[in-house]
Amino acid sequence: MNSTVATPAKPAAATRPGSPVVINEDANHELAIRVEDLNLWYGEKQALKNINIDVFQKNVTALIGPSGCGKSTFLRCLNRMNDLIRSVRIEGLVEMDGRDVNARNMDEVALRRRVGMVFQKPNPFPKSIYDNIAYAPTMHDLVSRRADKDDLVESALRDAGLWEEVKDILDQPGTSLSGGQQQRLCIARAIAVKPDVILMDEPTSALDPISTATIEDLMDKLKTQFSIVTVTHNMQQAARVADYTAFFHMGELVEYNDTKTMFSNPNTKKAEDYITGRYG
Template sequence: MNSQAPVMNGQQTPAVGQPYTRNEAACHDLSFRIRDLNLWYGKNQALNNLNIDLFQKNVTALIGPSGCGKSTFLRCLNRMNDLIPSVRVEGLVEMDGLDVNAPKMDEVALRRRVGMVFQKPNPFPKSIFENIAYAPRMHDLVSRKAEQEELVEKALRDAGLWNEVKDKLHEPGTSLSGGQQQRLCIARAIAVQPDVILMDEPTSALDPISTATIEDLMDKLKEKFTIITVTHNMQQAARVADYTAFFHLGKSLSTTTLK
Protein backbone atom coordinates (compact mmCIF):
# COMPACT_ATOMS: atom_id res chain seq x y z
CA MET A 1 0.00 0.00 0.00
CA ASN A 2 1.39 3.43 -0.95
CA SER A 3 0.62 6.73 0.74
CA GLN A 4 2.22 9.95 -0.36
CA ALA A 5 1.51 13.47 0.82
CA PRO A 6 0.58 16.05 -1.83
CA VAL A 7 3.36 18.26 -3.14
CA MET A 8 3.08 22.05 -3.12
CA ASN A 9 5.86 24.40 -4.18
CA GLY A 10 8.28 21.48 -4.25
CA GLN A 11 7.54 20.55 -0.62
CA GLN A 12 5.32 17.83 0.73
CA THR A 13 2.32 19.27 2.54
CA PRO A 14 0.47 16.77 4.73
CA ALA A 15 -3.04 16.71 6.05
CA VAL A 16 -3.50 18.08 9.56
CA GLY A 17 -2.01 15.69 12.07
CA GLN A 18 0.27 13.97 9.55
CA PRO A 19 4.06 13.97 9.77
CA TYR A 20 5.99 15.01 6.72
CA THR A 21 9.51 15.41 5.52
CA ARG A 22 11.89 17.59 3.59
CA ASN A 23 14.08 14.58 2.90
CA GLU A 24 13.64 13.88 -0.82
CA ALA A 25 15.05 10.36 -0.36
CA ALA A 26 12.44 9.41 2.28
CA CYS A 27 10.28 6.39 1.51
CA HIS A 28 6.51 6.97 1.32
CA ASP A 29 5.38 3.34 1.40
CA LEU A 30 2.93 2.94 4.26
CA SER A 31 3.86 0.91 7.32
CA PHE A 32 1.05 1.91 9.72
CA ARG A 33 -2.24 3.69 9.11
CA ILE A 34 -3.88 5.07 12.24
CA ARG A 35 -7.39 6.53 12.13
CA ASP A 36 -9.54 8.02 14.92
CA LEU A 37 -7.42 6.41 17.62
CA ASN A 38 -8.59 7.05 21.18
CA LEU A 39 -7.17 5.59 24.37
CA TRP A 40 -8.23 5.89 27.99
CA TYR A 41 -6.50 4.96 31.24
CA GLY A 42 -9.65 4.42 33.25
CA LYS A 43 -11.52 7.73 32.86
CA ASN A 44 -8.43 9.67 31.74
CA GLN A 45 -8.20 10.05 27.97
CA ALA A 46 -4.57 9.94 26.81
CA LEU A 47 -5.04 9.82 23.01
CA ASN A 48 -7.72 11.88 21.29
CA ASN A 49 -8.90 11.09 17.73
CA LEU A 50 -5.37 10.58 16.49
CA ASN A 51 -4.85 10.17 12.72
CA ILE A 52 -1.37 9.53 11.38
CA ASP A 53 0.49 7.57 8.70
CA LEU A 54 3.90 6.04 9.41
CA PHE A 55 6.18 5.14 6.53
CA GLN A 56 8.52 2.23 5.90
CA LYS A 57 12.31 2.22 6.25
CA ASN A 58 12.55 5.70 7.72
CA VAL A 59 13.18 7.09 11.17
CA THR A 60 10.04 8.83 12.43
CA ALA A 61 10.56 10.89 15.58
CA LEU A 62 7.65 11.58 17.92
CA ILE A 63 8.29 14.84 19.75
CA GLY A 64 6.32 16.95 22.21
CA PRO A 65 6.06 17.79 25.91
CA SER A 66 5.99 15.18 28.66
CA GLY A 67 2.61 13.53 29.18
CA CYS A 68 1.29 14.30 25.70
CA GLY A 69 0.81 10.64 24.68
CA LYS A 70 3.95 9.80 22.70
CA SER A 71 4.91 6.65 24.59
CA THR A 72 1.27 5.61 24.93
CA PHE A 73 0.90 5.87 21.16
CA LEU A 74 4.11 3.92 20.59
CA ARG A 75 2.77 1.04 22.70
CA CYS A 76 -0.44 0.99 20.64
CA LEU A 77 1.56 -0.21 17.65
CA ASN A 78 2.39 -3.59 19.23
CA ARG A 79 -0.45 -3.73 21.75
CA MET A 80 1.73 -3.44 24.82
CA ASN A 81 -1.00 -1.28 26.36
CA ASP A 82 -3.06 -4.48 26.57
CA LEU A 83 -0.94 -5.40 29.58
CA ILE A 84 -2.50 -2.49 31.56
CA PRO A 85 -5.90 -3.56 32.96
CA SER A 86 -7.45 -0.05 32.96
CA VAL A 87 -6.73 0.70 29.30
CA ARG A 88 -9.51 1.00 26.72
CA VAL A 89 -8.74 1.56 23.03
CA GLU A 90 -11.00 2.63 20.16
CA GLY A 91 -10.12 3.32 16.53
CA LEU A 92 -8.01 1.76 13.81
CA VAL A 93 -4.34 0.79 13.99
CA GLU A 94 -3.64 -0.90 10.67
CA MET A 95 -0.45 -2.65 9.58
CA ASP A 96 -0.27 -4.18 6.11
CA GLY A 97 -4.03 -3.79 5.80
CA LEU A 98 -4.75 -5.68 9.05
CA ASP A 99 -6.18 -4.15 12.22
CA VAL A 100 -3.69 -4.97 14.97
CA ASN A 101 -6.50 -4.73 17.55
CA ALA A 102 -8.66 -7.36 15.83
CA PRO A 103 -9.66 -10.21 18.19
CA LYS A 104 -7.97 -12.78 15.93
CA MET A 105 -4.66 -10.93 15.86
CA ASP A 106 -1.83 -13.07 17.25
CA GLU A 107 -0.21 -10.71 19.76
CA VAL A 108 2.99 -12.77 19.99
CA ALA A 109 3.40 -12.72 16.20
CA LEU A 110 2.64 -8.99 16.16
CA ARG A 111 5.33 -8.26 18.75
CA ARG A 112 7.84 -10.30 16.77
CA ARG A 113 7.17 -8.07 13.76
CA VAL A 114 7.07 -4.88 15.84
CA GLY A 115 9.98 -4.96 18.29
CA MET A 116 10.55 -2.61 21.20
CA VAL A 117 13.59 -0.94 22.75
CA PHE A 118 12.86 0.77 26.06
CA GLN A 119 14.19 3.92 27.70
CA LYS A 120 16.26 2.00 30.25
CA PRO A 121 18.37 -0.89 28.92
CA ASN A 122 16.82 -4.16 30.09
CA PRO A 123 18.99 -7.14 29.07
CA PHE A 124 17.76 -10.54 30.17
CA PRO A 125 19.56 -12.07 33.20
CA LYS A 126 21.34 -14.38 30.76
CA SER A 127 24.58 -14.44 28.80
CA ILE A 128 25.14 -12.06 25.91
CA PHE A 129 24.73 -15.03 23.56
CA GLU A 130 21.43 -16.12 25.14
CA ASN A 131 20.09 -12.57 25.12
CA ILE A 132 20.22 -12.75 21.31
CA ALA A 133 19.53 -16.43 20.64
CA TYR A 134 16.68 -17.06 23.07
CA ALA A 135 13.76 -15.41 21.22
CA PRO A 136 14.70 -16.65 17.72
CA ARG A 137 14.94 -20.14 19.16
CA MET A 138 11.50 -19.82 20.78
CA HIS A 139 10.04 -18.58 17.46
CA ASP A 140 11.66 -21.54 15.61
CA LEU A 141 13.74 -19.19 13.48
CA VAL A 142 16.87 -21.19 14.32
CA SER A 143 17.51 -24.61 15.84
CA ARG A 144 21.03 -25.92 15.23
CA LYS A 145 23.88 -24.43 17.24
CA ALA A 146 25.63 -23.26 14.08
CA GLU A 147 22.50 -21.36 13.01
CA GLN A 148 22.26 -19.73 16.42
CA GLU A 149 25.91 -18.70 16.33
CA GLU A 150 25.50 -17.18 12.87
CA LEU A 151 22.38 -15.29 13.91
CA VAL A 152 23.98 -13.98 17.11
CA GLU A 153 27.01 -12.69 15.23
CA LYS A 154 24.88 -11.03 12.56
CA ALA A 155 22.59 -9.31 15.09
CA LEU A 156 25.56 -8.06 17.11
CA ARG A 157 27.31 -6.82 13.97
CA ASP A 158 24.15 -5.03 12.84
CA ALA A 159 23.95 -3.40 16.29
CA GLY A 160 27.62 -2.34 16.11
CA LEU A 161 28.54 -4.43 19.15
CA TRP A 162 30.26 -7.54 17.80
CA ASN A 163 33.85 -6.35 18.04
CA GLU A 164 33.33 -5.29 21.66
CA VAL A 165 31.78 -8.55 22.91
CA LYS A 166 32.91 -11.34 20.56
CA ASP A 167 35.35 -12.68 23.15
CA LYS A 168 32.88 -12.67 26.06
CA LEU A 169 29.63 -13.97 24.60
CA HIS A 170 29.00 -16.19 27.60
CA GLU A 171 29.36 -13.41 30.16
CA PRO A 172 26.16 -11.82 31.54
CA GLY A 173 24.54 -9.14 29.42
CA THR A 174 24.22 -7.06 32.58
CA SER A 175 28.02 -6.87 32.82
CA LEU A 176 28.15 -4.45 29.88
CA SER A 177 28.14 -0.66 30.13
CA GLY A 178 24.85 1.23 29.76
CA GLY A 179 25.45 2.10 26.12
CA GLN A 180 26.53 -1.45 25.31
CA GLN A 181 23.47 -2.84 27.10
CA GLN A 182 21.21 -0.65 24.97
CA ARG A 183 22.89 -1.87 21.78
CA LEU A 184 22.49 -5.43 23.09
CA CYS A 185 18.77 -4.74 23.46
CA ILE A 186 18.68 -3.43 19.89
CA ALA A 187 20.50 -6.57 18.71
CA ARG A 188 17.98 -8.67 20.63
CA ALA A 189 15.12 -6.82 18.91
CA ILE A 190 16.46 -7.24 15.39
CA ALA A 191 17.42 -10.89 15.91
CA VAL A 192 13.79 -11.99 15.43
CA GLN A 193 13.72 -10.26 12.03
CA PRO A 194 11.07 -7.60 12.73
CA ASP A 195 9.65 -5.14 10.24
CA VAL A 196 9.43 -2.27 12.73
CA ILE A 197 11.52 -1.24 15.75
CA LEU A 198 9.92 1.02 18.34
CA MET A 199 12.32 3.03 20.49
CA ASP A 200 11.05 4.86 23.58
CA GLU A 201 13.66 7.51 24.38
CA PRO A 202 16.47 4.99 23.81
CA THR A 203 19.30 7.41 24.63
CA SER A 204 17.86 9.43 27.52
CA ALA A 205 19.83 7.44 30.12
CA LEU A 206 23.09 7.39 28.13
CA ASP A 207 26.21 9.55 28.00
CA PRO A 208 26.88 11.73 24.90
CA ILE A 209 29.30 9.24 23.29
CA SER A 210 26.86 6.32 23.67
CA THR A 211 24.04 8.57 22.43
CA ALA A 212 26.00 9.41 19.27
CA THR A 213 26.71 5.71 18.71
CA ILE A 214 22.99 4.84 18.96
CA GLU A 215 22.07 7.70 16.62
CA ASP A 216 24.58 6.50 14.01
CA LEU A 217 23.18 3.00 14.43
CA MET A 218 19.61 4.20 13.80
CA ASP A 219 20.74 5.78 10.54
CA LYS A 220 22.16 2.43 9.40
CA LEU A 221 19.28 0.28 10.63
CA LYS A 222 16.64 2.25 8.73
CA GLU A 223 17.96 0.64 5.55
CA LYS A 224 16.39 -2.62 6.79
CA PHE A 225 13.78 -1.60 9.36
CA THR A 226 11.13 1.02 10.00
CA ILE A 227 12.12 2.92 13.15
CA ILE A 228 9.68 4.94 15.24
CA THR A 229 11.30 6.73 18.15
CA VAL A 230 10.16 8.96 21.00
CA THR A 231 12.52 11.77 21.94
CA HIS A 232 12.41 14.93 24.04
CA ASN A 233 15.58 16.16 22.36
CA MET A 234 14.77 18.43 19.41
CA GLN A 235 18.40 18.37 18.26
CA GLN A 236 18.30 14.58 18.23
CA ALA A 237 15.12 14.65 16.15
CA ALA A 238 16.88 16.95 13.69
CA ARG A 239 19.85 14.59 13.49
CA VAL A 240 18.10 11.25 13.10
CA ALA A 241 14.55 11.75 11.77
CA ASP A 242 13.31 11.48 8.20
CA TYR A 243 9.80 12.30 9.44
CA THR A 244 8.68 14.05 12.61
CA ALA A 245 5.31 14.19 14.32
CA PHE A 246 4.56 16.67 17.10
CA PHE A 247 2.22 15.51 19.87
CA HIS A 248 0.22 17.80 22.14
CA LEU A 249 -2.56 16.85 24.55
CA GLY A 250 -2.94 13.40 23.03
CA LYS A 251 -3.11 14.64 19.45
CA SER A 252 -0.62 14.64 16.58
CA LEU A 253 -0.10 18.03 14.96
CA SER A 254 1.38 18.67 11.54
CA THR A 255 5.14 19.20 11.50
CA THR A 256 8.26 18.87 9.38
CA THR A 257 11.74 17.54 9.84
CA LEU A 258 14.25 19.99 11.23
CA LYS A 259 16.89 19.16 8.61
Protein backbone atom coordinates in the same frame (compact mmCIF):
# COMPACT_ATOMS: atom_id res chain seq x y z
CA MET B 1 15.21 41.85 -15.33
CA ASN B 2 15.82 38.44 -13.82
CA SER B 3 14.61 37.60 -10.35
CA THR B 4 15.19 34.52 -8.26
CA VAL B 5 12.12 32.90 -6.78
CA ALA B 6 12.55 30.44 -3.93
CA THR B 7 11.20 27.00 -4.65
CA PRO B 8 8.41 26.23 -2.18
CA ALA B 9 8.54 23.07 -0.11
CA LYS B 10 6.65 20.26 -1.75
CA PRO B 11 3.33 19.56 -0.01
CA ALA B 12 2.16 16.08 0.85
CA ALA B 13 1.11 13.99 -2.13
CA ALA B 14 -2.13 13.03 -0.40
CA THR B 15 -4.54 15.08 1.70
CA ARG B 16 -5.71 12.37 4.09
CA PRO B 17 -5.28 13.34 7.75
CA GLY B 18 -2.32 10.99 8.34
CA SER B 19 -0.09 12.48 5.67
CA PRO B 20 2.90 14.67 6.55
CA VAL B 21 2.51 18.35 5.72
CA VAL B 22 5.65 18.34 3.56
CA ILE B 23 7.10 15.35 1.74
CA ASN B 24 10.76 14.46 2.26
CA GLU B 25 11.92 13.64 -1.25
CA ASP B 26 14.80 11.49 0.03
CA ALA B 27 12.61 9.28 2.20
CA ASN B 28 10.87 6.03 1.37
CA HIS B 29 7.07 6.27 1.31
CA GLU B 30 5.90 2.70 1.33
CA LEU B 31 3.45 2.31 4.18
CA ALA B 32 4.57 0.47 7.32
CA ILE B 33 1.74 1.37 9.72
CA ARG B 34 -1.44 3.35 9.19
CA VAL B 35 -3.21 4.88 12.18
CA GLU B 36 -6.71 6.30 11.80
CA ASP B 37 -8.86 8.04 14.42
CA LEU B 38 -7.01 6.45 17.32
CA ASN B 39 -8.34 7.26 20.79
CA LEU B 40 -7.14 5.86 24.10
CA TRP B 41 -8.38 6.21 27.66
CA TYR B 42 -6.81 5.30 31.00
CA GLY B 43 -10.04 4.74 32.90
CA GLU B 44 -11.95 8.02 32.49
CA LYS B 45 -8.93 10.03 31.37
CA GLN B 46 -8.43 10.34 27.62
CA ALA B 47 -4.73 10.19 26.76
CA LEU B 48 -4.87 10.08 22.93
CA LYS B 49 -7.37 12.00 20.82
CA ASN B 50 -8.14 11.21 17.17
CA ILE B 51 -4.59 10.36 16.09
CA ASN B 52 -4.07 9.96 12.34
CA ILE B 53 -0.61 9.18 10.94
CA ASP B 54 1.06 7.15 8.19
CA VAL B 55 4.37 5.66 9.31
CA PHE B 56 6.62 4.90 6.35
CA GLN B 57 8.95 1.97 5.87
CA LYS B 58 12.71 2.29 6.31
CA ASN B 59 12.58 5.74 7.86
CA VAL B 60 13.19 7.13 11.30
CA THR B 61 10.05 8.81 12.60
CA ALA B 62 10.57 10.88 15.76
CA LEU B 63 7.79 11.63 18.25
CA ILE B 64 8.36 14.87 20.15
CA GLY B 65 6.37 16.91 22.64
CA PRO B 66 6.24 17.84 26.33
CA SER B 67 6.13 15.21 29.07
CA GLY B 68 2.73 13.59 29.44
CA CYS B 69 1.56 14.51 25.93
CA GLY B 70 0.94 10.91 24.79
CA LYS B 71 4.12 10.04 22.87
CA SER B 72 5.00 6.84 24.75
CA THR B 73 1.34 5.86 25.03
CA PHE B 74 1.04 6.14 21.25
CA LEU B 75 4.26 4.18 20.73
CA ARG B 76 2.91 1.32 22.84
CA CYS B 77 -0.26 1.23 20.74
CA LEU B 78 1.78 0.07 17.77
CA ASN B 79 2.54 -3.34 19.30
CA ARG B 80 -0.26 -3.54 21.86
CA MET B 81 1.93 -3.05 24.91
CA ASN B 82 -0.95 -1.06 26.40
CA ASP B 83 -2.92 -4.30 26.62
CA LEU B 84 -0.93 -5.00 29.78
CA ILE B 85 -2.72 -2.10 31.53
CA ARG B 86 -6.20 -3.11 32.71
CA SER B 87 -7.74 0.37 32.70
CA VAL B 88 -6.91 1.04 29.03
CA ARG B 89 -9.64 1.33 26.42
CA ILE B 90 -8.80 1.89 22.75
CA GLU B 91 -10.86 2.93 19.75
CA GLY B 92 -9.71 3.45 16.17
CA LEU B 93 -7.48 1.68 13.68
CA VAL B 94 -3.82 0.66 13.84
CA GLU B 95 -3.17 -1.20 10.59
CA MET B 96 -0.28 -3.27 9.27
CA ASP B 97 -0.54 -5.05 5.92
CA GLY B 98 -4.25 -4.28 5.82
CA ARG B 99 -4.91 -5.89 9.22
CA ASP B 100 -6.03 -4.14 12.39
CA VAL B 101 -3.49 -5.00 15.08
CA ASN B 102 -6.24 -4.67 17.71
CA ALA B 103 -8.45 -7.31 16.10
CA ARG B 104 -9.50 -10.13 18.40
CA ASN B 105 -7.85 -12.75 16.20
CA MET B 106 -4.50 -10.92 16.08
CA ASP B 107 -1.69 -13.02 17.56
CA GLU B 108 -0.06 -10.57 20.00
CA VAL B 109 3.15 -12.60 20.25
CA ALA B 110 3.52 -12.65 16.47
CA LEU B 111 2.75 -8.92 16.36
CA ARG B 112 5.48 -8.12 18.89
CA ARG B 113 7.95 -10.16 16.88
CA ARG B 114 7.20 -7.94 13.88
CA VAL B 115 7.11 -4.74 15.94
CA GLY B 116 10.00 -4.92 18.42
CA MET B 117 10.66 -2.51 21.25
CA VAL B 118 13.71 -0.94 22.88
CA PHE B 119 13.00 0.74 26.20
CA GLN B 120 14.37 3.86 27.86
CA LYS B 121 16.43 1.89 30.37
CA PRO B 122 18.50 -1.03 29.01
CA ASN B 123 16.93 -4.29 30.18
CA PRO B 124 19.10 -7.28 29.21
CA PHE B 125 17.75 -10.69 30.17
CA PRO B 126 19.53 -12.33 33.13
CA LYS B 127 21.34 -14.53 30.65
CA SER B 128 24.58 -14.60 28.74
CA ILE B 129 25.20 -12.15 25.91
CA TYR B 130 24.77 -15.06 23.49
CA ASP B 131 21.45 -16.20 24.99
CA ASN B 132 20.12 -12.65 25.09
CA ILE B 133 20.24 -12.74 21.29
CA ALA B 134 19.43 -16.39 20.62
CA TYR B 135 16.55 -16.83 23.06
CA ALA B 136 13.68 -15.19 21.14
CA PRO B 137 14.62 -16.53 17.67
CA THR B 138 14.76 -20.02 19.20
CA MET B 139 11.37 -19.59 20.88
CA HIS B 140 9.86 -18.39 17.59
CA ASP B 141 11.40 -21.38 15.74
CA LEU B 142 13.45 -19.09 13.52
CA VAL B 143 16.57 -21.14 14.21
CA SER B 144 17.28 -24.54 15.77
CA ARG B 145 20.74 -25.73 14.70
CA ARG B 146 23.63 -24.42 16.75
CA ALA B 147 25.48 -23.21 13.66
CA ASP B 148 22.44 -21.19 12.59
CA LYS B 149 22.17 -19.68 16.07
CA ASP B 150 25.84 -18.76 15.98
CA ASP B 151 25.39 -17.01 12.63
CA LEU B 152 22.29 -15.19 13.82
CA VAL B 153 23.94 -13.99 17.04
CA GLU B 154 26.95 -12.69 15.16
CA SER B 155 24.80 -11.01 12.53
CA ALA B 156 22.58 -9.25 15.09
CA LEU B 157 25.54 -8.09 17.15
CA ARG B 158 27.32 -6.83 14.03
CA ASP B 159 24.19 -4.93 12.94
CA ALA B 160 24.03 -3.38 16.42
CA GLY B 161 27.71 -2.38 16.23
CA LEU B 162 28.62 -4.56 19.22
CA TRP B 163 30.26 -7.67 17.80
CA GLU B 164 33.89 -6.57 18.00
CA GLU B 165 33.43 -5.55 21.65
CA VAL B 166 31.83 -8.79 22.86
CA LYS B 167 32.84 -11.57 20.47
CA ASP B 168 35.26 -13.03 23.02
CA ILE B 169 32.92 -12.79 26.03
CA LEU B 170 29.64 -14.13 24.67
CA ASP B 171 29.22 -16.40 27.68
CA GLN B 172 29.32 -13.49 30.13
CA PRO B 173 26.06 -11.95 31.48
CA GLY B 174 24.53 -9.20 29.41
CA THR B 175 24.25 -7.19 32.62
CA SER B 176 28.06 -7.09 32.88
CA LEU B 177 28.25 -4.65 29.95
CA SER B 178 28.30 -0.86 30.22
CA GLY B 179 25.04 1.08 29.87
CA GLY B 180 25.64 1.97 26.24
CA GLN B 181 26.67 -1.58 25.41
CA GLN B 182 23.59 -2.94 27.18
CA GLN B 183 21.36 -0.71 25.07
CA ARG B 184 23.03 -1.92 21.89
CA LEU B 185 22.59 -5.47 23.16
CA CYS B 186 18.87 -4.77 23.55
CA ILE B 187 18.77 -3.39 20.01
CA ALA B 188 20.57 -6.52 18.76
CA ARG B 189 18.03 -8.64 20.66
CA ALA B 190 15.18 -6.74 18.99
CA ILE B 191 16.54 -7.10 15.46
CA ALA B 192 17.48 -10.77 15.89
CA VAL B 193 13.86 -11.81 15.26
CA LYS B 194 13.85 -9.86 11.97
CA PRO B 195 11.08 -7.37 12.79
CA ASP B 196 9.52 -4.94 10.33
CA VAL B 197 9.39 -2.07 12.83
CA ILE B 198 11.53 -1.14 15.84
CA LEU B 199 10.00 1.10 18.50
CA MET B 200 12.45 3.06 20.67
CA ASP B 201 11.19 4.84 23.78
CA GLU B 202 13.84 7.47 24.61
CA PRO B 203 16.63 4.94 23.94
CA THR B 204 19.48 7.32 24.79
CA SER B 205 18.07 9.31 27.72
CA ALA B 206 20.03 7.24 30.28
CA LEU B 207 23.29 7.24 28.27
CA ASP B 208 26.39 9.42 28.15
CA PRO B 209 27.05 11.61 25.08
CA ILE B 210 29.46 9.15 23.45
CA SER B 211 27.03 6.23 23.81
CA THR B 212 24.21 8.49 22.59
CA ALA B 213 26.16 9.35 19.44
CA THR B 214 26.84 5.65 18.86
CA ILE B 215 23.13 4.80 19.12
CA GLU B 216 22.21 7.67 16.78
CA ASP B 217 24.71 6.44 14.17
CA LEU B 218 23.28 2.97 14.60
CA MET B 219 19.72 4.20 13.98
CA ASP B 220 20.85 5.80 10.74
CA LYS B 221 22.33 2.47 9.59
CA LEU B 222 19.42 0.33 10.79
CA LYS B 223 16.79 2.32 8.92
CA THR B 224 18.06 0.77 5.69
CA GLN B 225 16.60 -2.50 7.01
CA PHE B 226 13.86 -1.52 9.44
CA SER B 227 11.25 1.15 10.08
CA ILE B 228 12.11 2.99 13.32
CA VAL B 229 9.73 5.03 15.48
CA THR B 230 11.45 6.78 18.36
CA VAL B 231 10.31 8.96 21.25
CA THR B 232 12.75 11.70 22.21
CA HIS B 233 12.79 14.83 24.36
CA ASN B 234 16.02 15.90 22.67
CA MET B 235 15.17 18.30 19.85
CA GLN B 236 18.70 18.14 18.45
CA GLN B 237 18.51 14.37 18.35
CA ALA B 238 15.23 14.43 16.44
CA ALA B 239 16.74 16.89 13.96
CA ARG B 240 19.81 14.66 13.52
CA VAL B 241 18.24 11.22 13.14
CA ALA B 242 14.66 11.56 11.90
CA ASP B 243 13.27 11.71 8.39
CA TYR B 244 9.84 12.69 9.71
CA THR B 245 8.79 14.22 13.02
CA ALA B 246 5.42 14.13 14.76
CA PHE B 247 4.65 16.74 17.42
CA PHE B 248 2.24 15.69 20.18
CA HIS B 249 0.56 18.03 22.67
CA MET B 250 -2.06 17.14 25.30
CA GLY B 251 -2.90 13.84 23.63
CA GLU B 252 -3.26 15.29 20.15
CA LEU B 253 -1.01 14.98 17.10
CA VAL B 254 -0.62 18.68 16.34
CA GLU B 255 1.77 18.44 13.41
CA TYR B 256 3.39 15.70 11.32
CA ASN B 257 6.05 16.99 8.96
CA ASP B 258 9.33 16.48 7.17
CA THR B 259 11.91 16.89 9.93
CA LYS B 260 13.93 19.64 8.24
CA THR B 261 10.76 21.58 7.61
CA MET B 262 9.48 20.99 11.14
CA PHE B 263 12.59 22.52 12.67
CA SER B 264 13.04 25.36 10.17
CA ASN B 265 9.48 26.29 9.21
CA PRO B 266 6.85 24.46 11.29
CA ASN B 267 3.30 24.55 10.05
CA THR B 268 1.64 25.30 13.40
CA LYS B 269 2.17 27.91 16.09
CA LYS B 270 2.13 25.24 18.83
CA ALA B 271 4.96 23.32 17.18
CA GLU B 272 6.96 26.50 16.63
CA ASP B 273 6.54 27.52 20.27
CA TYR B 274 7.67 24.11 21.52
CA ILE B 275 10.65 23.84 19.19
CA THR B 276 11.84 27.36 20.04
CA GLY B 277 11.58 26.65 23.76
CA ARG B 278 8.63 28.87 24.68
CA TYR B 279 7.24 25.96 26.68
CA GLY B 280 8.04 22.32 27.31
